[in-house]
Amino acid sequence: MRRLLPACLIGAMAVLVPAASAQPTPSNQLVGTWRMVSAQIDPSGANTPAYGPEPHGWLVFTPELTFVEVLTDPRVPRFSSDTRGHGTDQENRAAMAGSIGCFGRYTVDENGAFTGNRVEGATFPNWVGSVRTRDDLRLTVEGDRMVEDFRRPEGTVIRIIWERVW
DSSP states (O other): OTTHHHHHHHHHHHHHHHHHHSOOOOOOTTOEEEEEEEEEEOGGGOOEESSOSSOEEEEEEOTTSEEEEEEEOTTSOOOSSSSGGGOOHHHHHHHHHTEEEEEEEEEEOTTSOEEEEEEEEESSGGGTTOEEETTTEEEEEETTEEEEEEEOTTSOEEEEEEEEOO
């Protein structure tokens, strides 16, 4: 009986020790729904609101590594027609200049930090198929705040501050 007890304890320890020493996989830092708090654009050194003084926007990252982003300037006036395709030239220009939406897939590294994305659809057709890496798009998460720094191809930087709402 004395020999059986130590053998049982050693067997139990052999099962528990690997589980206790295994490193947990870091969670994806981005997963959730984020609300845009502010958006600043810096063309030629002039720091101005990108989507007005009180921008509206949501950014959703799923655990399946997909994302959806919609940014709007709430100051864009309503169209005179209630039919989307019947806006005037001026209304269409204001809507295009005051909003952007896109969706696609994103990647994270072994620490759960953003490494890049691929745009699969966008309201700005030139973005479709584009791939962004940390060189032109940085997402830095600290708790429930995220800072997005996006460098346009011509060099203009847009900084968006996000707050996690879920």
